[in-house]
Amino acid sequence: xxxxxxxxxxxxxxxxxxxxxxxxxxxxxxxxxxxxxxxxxxxxxxxxxxxxxxxxxxxxxxxxxxxxxxxxxxxxxxxx
Numbered sequence: 203x204x205x206x207x208x209x210x211x212x213x214x215x216x217x218x219x220x221x222x223x224x225x226x227x228x229x230x231x232x233x234x235x236x237x238x239x240x241x242x243x244x245x246x247x248x249x250x251x252x253x254x255x256x257x258x259x260x261x262x263x264x265x266x267x268x269x270x271x272x273x274x275x276x277x278x279x280x281x282x
Contacts (some may be wrong), residue, residue, distance in 0.1 A: 211238050214281070221279035233272045240267065 214234055218226050226234070247253045248260050249252050249257070255263065265273075276282045 208238060208242070210233055210242070214238070217281055218275060218279055222275070230272060230275060231273060233269045237268055 210269075211234055213233070215226055218234075242266065243259070244253065248255060253260070267277070273282065
């Protein structure tokens with residue numbers, strides 16, 4: 203895992219690998235990194251007032267934006 207990975211990514215990797223008892227695939231790791239970076243960016247935009255959503259709307263939009271394969275794994279290991 204590269205040094206550019208954020209702490210949030212590492213948390214999810216540990217959860218996925220620990221609960222599934224298998225190493226996360228490179229494809230899933232890419233999706234996780236991309237999703238985490240995008241969700242942090244969009245949340246920052248919301249905090250700065252550049253996105254006009256309620257907290258519930260933002261949470262729903264972020265959940266809907268998760269790649270299907272990643273969401274399936276999150277469900278499998280009870281992260282969502």
